[in-house]
Amino acid sequence: xxxxxxxxxxxxxxxxxxxxxxxxxxxxxxxxxxxxxxxxxxxxxxxxxxxxxxxxxxxxxxxxxxxxxxxxxxxxxxxxxxxxxxxxxxxxxxxxxxxxxxx
Amino acid sequence: xxxxxxxxxxxxxxxxxxxxxxxxxxxxxxxxxxxxxxxxxxxxxxxxxxxxxxxxxxxxxxxxxxxxxxxxxxxxxxxxxxxxxxxxxxxxxxxxxxxxxxxxxxxxxxxxxxxxxxxxxxxxxxxxxxxxxxxxxxxxxxxxxxxxxxxxxxxxxxxxxxxxxxxxxxxxxxxxxxxxxxxxxxxxxxxxxxxxxxxxxxxxxxxxxxxxxxxxxxxxxxxxxxxxxxxxxxxxxxxxxxxxxxxxxxxxxxxxxxxxxxxxxxxxxxxxxxxxxxxxxxxxxxxxxxxxxxxxxxxxxxxxxxxxxxxxxxxxxxxxxxxxxxxxxxxxxxxxxxxxxxxxxxxxxxxxxxxxxxxxxxxxxxxxxxxxxxxxxxxxxxxxxxxxxxxxxxxxxxxxxxxxxxxxxxxxxxxxxxxxxxxxxxxxxxxxxxxxxxxxxxxxxxxxxxxxxxxx
Numbered sequence: 001x002x003x004x005x006x007x008x009x010x011x012x013x014x015x016x017x018x019x020x021x022x023x024x025x026x027x028x029x030x031x032x033x034x035x036x037x038x039x040x041x042x043x044x045x046x047x048x049x050x051x052x053x054x055x056x057x058x059x060x061x062x063x064x065x066x067x068x069x070x071x072x073x074x075x076x077x078x079x080x081x082x083x084x085x086x087x088x089x090x091x092x093x094x095x096x097x098x099x100x101x102x103x
Numbered sequence: 104x105x106x107x108x109x110x111x112x113x114x115x116x117x118x119x120x121x122x123x124x125x126x127x128x129x130x131x132x133x134x135x136x137x138x139x140x141x142x143x144x145x146x147x148x149x150x151x152x153x154x155x156x157x158x159x160x161x162x163x164x165x166x167x168x169x170x171x172x173x174x175x176x177x178x179x180x181x182x183x184x185x186x187x188x189x190x191x192x193x194x195x196x197x198x199x200x201x202x203x204x205x206x207x208x209x210x211x212x213x214x215x216x217x218x219x220x221x222x223x224x225x226x227x228x229x230x231x232x233x234x235x236x237x238x239x240x241x242x243x244x245x246x247x248x249x250x251x252x253x254x255x256x257x258x259x260x261x262x263x264x265x266x267x268x269x270x271x272x273x274x275x276x277x278x279x280x281x282x283x284x285x286x287x288x289x290x291x292x293x294x295x296x297x298x299x300x301x302x303x304x305x306x307x308x309x310x311x312x313x314x315x316x317x318x319x320x321x322x323x324x325x326x327x328x329x330x331x332x333x334x335x336x337x338x339x340x341x342x343x344x345x346x347x348x349x350x351x352x353x354x355x356x357x358x359x360x361x362x363x364x365x366x367x368x369x370x371x372x373x374x375x376x377x378x379x380x381x382x383x384x385x386x387x388x389x390x391x392x393x394x395x396x397x398x399x400x401x402x403x404x405x406x407x408x409x410x411x412x413x414x415x416x417x418x419x420x421x422x423x424x425x426x427x428x429x430x431x432x433x434x435x436x437x438x439x440x441x442x443x444x445x446x447x448x449x450x451x452x453x454x455x456x457x458x459x460x461x462x463x464x465x466x467x468x469x470x471x472x473x474x475x476x477x478x479x480x481x482x483x484x485x486x487x488x489x490x491x492x493x494x495x496x497x498x499x500x501x502x503x504x505x506x507x508x509x510x511x512x513x514x515x516x517x518x519x520x521x522x523x524x525x526x527x528x529x530x531x532x533x534x535x536x537x538x539x540x541x542x543x544x545x546x547x548x549x550x551x552x553x554x555x556x557x558x559x
Contacts, residue, residue: 010352016359018143018534019240024355026348052467064361066376067351073359075242077466081146082533083410083484086456086465088146096469 005098007032013094016073018080020059021090023072023097033068039102047072050096072097107295107329108133109288109305110339114312114321116140116165116182117157121340124324128339129172131326134295136173137288138165139310140197141184141281143404143534144357149188151255151406151532155196156187163200170204170276174211179270181277181287183310188404189281190258191221197278202556213275215557218265218549220280222257222403226548227540235541239402243537254405254535261401262367263299264545266290276557280549281404283366284310288327297329300393303371305334307364308353308388315353316343337385347378350386368399368545398541401548405536410452412528413495414482417502417517423509424516425473428457431516432481435502442497451485451494479517484531492527499524 005011010026027033036042044058051074059073078084087093110133113120117140145156155162166182173180186193194217205211228248230236236246244250251257258281267290269277279287285306292302305327308315313323316338324339336345354373355361364371375390419425432455440448458478461468481498485491503517510516542548 009348014357015144016357017239018147018537019242020359022357022359024352026352026355028348050469052469059359062361064355064374066374067355067361067378068348069352069355069361071355071359071361075240079147079242079534079537080143081148083452083531084454085146087463089144092463093467096464096467 001101001103003098004036004100004102007036007102011094011098013090013092015080015090019076020073021076021093023094025070025097027068030068036070036102037063041100041102042070042072046100050100105331107292107297109291109309109327109329110136111288111309111312111325111327112136112138112169113165113323114139114310114314115142115156117161118312118322119161119165120312120322120324122168124339125168125172128324128326129176131339132176133178133326135179135181135291136169137181137183137291138169139183139284139287141187141189141284147406147532147534150190150258150404151408152530153190153192153255155193159200162197163204166200167204170201170213171208171211173275174213179275179277179291180213181266181279181291183279183282183284183287185278185280188258189220189279190256191219191280194219194278194280198554201276201278205556212558214273214559215276215278215554216269216274216551217554218261218269218277218279218551220258220261220282220549222259222548224251224257227251227257227403230540237539239537239539244535246536246538250407250535253407255407257403257405257536259401259403259540259548260286260367261549262286262369262545263290263293265549265551267294268546269551270294285366292329298331300371300391301329301334303366303369303393304354304373304376304388304391305329305336308336308350311353311356313338313340313343314356315350316345317349318343319349333387333389335381335385335387341384344384345386347380347386350388351378367401368396370394370396399543399545400539401542403536403538403540404534406532407535408530409533410484410486410531411488411491412482412484412531413488413491414480414526414528415495415499415519415524416521417479417481417519417524419477419479419517420475421512421516422475423511424507425477427507428460428473428477428479431505431507432502434507435498435505438501438505439494439497442501443494446490451483451490453494453498454482454484456480488527488529492525495525
């Protein structure tokens, strides 16, 4: 088992507009990307469990072969910069994803 | 082979860029300089309160170099989303700086166009009544007359069309109000007859400056070269490199979907793109697709004031308090509510953020194991600054001396780094308008004019 952070070349979070947060994971080797893709770990139920999200709050999980990348987008509970927000740019929401274990 | 070069000096006007990179960029003879000044990243406050993202000094420093550089090469300069949010006051703030630069450099007389992006409420209300406005996202409130009334001003993101109009009339300098980030750069490509899909995709890659490089930064210059069937990007600073990963990753950046991107009147499909390494620092991109959408949608943005805030930053080192921090905070909150029974509870909110436990992610945090010390930020949000300030003072004094069960440290619970400890923050805004509106003419709501203080 390897942690996703150790397999990825880039792993980050950011706002996609003020109402969504998007997590990006990129790999430098196609083999590693395939391994993560085929592991079946990056699923809606696992992401929802990890991020304490309801399935309805998850907008989508996308695998993009051409860029060897994975994108996960979900709704913010509070829009960027408004009352109750704690990450205006959404730039520090990726850490839990780093710890996912990939067989 | 026909080609067109566009220089992107930095990610946001005012973020700065090295003189050496900019000089190297100019030395490569670009056909235009395009800089994006805007973002909604910093939250709704800049738009709502009509303030800028960067300081006037920083904006002037960048603007001066860009305007003089463009004038020297006799190439157009385009500024997208002037002043950050691209509303009337933001555009005027930018024009005021440009006026100062031109006054200090009297031989520089660029023929200057302004394109406004403010959308009148009456226009939106008419479209609303026709069912031509929709929320961009399920969590955005439906728009109504009252929300519009409370919103401090609505802007919309322009596409290439209004920019093309003034570019084709020989503008040397174009100051755009709110624009779709890639649109100003795309307009240069489309105006010269290049493929709109490649032009928009190049705009998307370069709108953050050298963030599409490795190492990435918004504070350095990039060059984009459009060809008939592809485009190439390379950094102007030899310390950086474009790699297929860094460029592909930037295509993903800040977008909800990896290869479907929506802009004013367009949908880009980048699923068939290929990214090819050319030499060690340049990447070629091919296969970008784009379709015009029918109807033509523009994105509206607006913010309204929702509260006033007073906050306190404090440290906690006592392990007994750390072990029950949330329980104690709840008791502090309850105590303050009881102290102010005469004040309607719906007029205020008391929040605690516990850094070192779950301050960044709150309820989404899977690991809320506390460290050996916590930074506690607490705030009161209320309908007036005076109420926020008064209540926060009570939260602070109650928290400081709260005698929780099992306490051994009876002299005080909080370590304040600053005196005074309470900070009046001012107004808090929220994005109240973030909707799509259907329009017929892509330029009609973005009127342009020639600036009387520019050249002829």
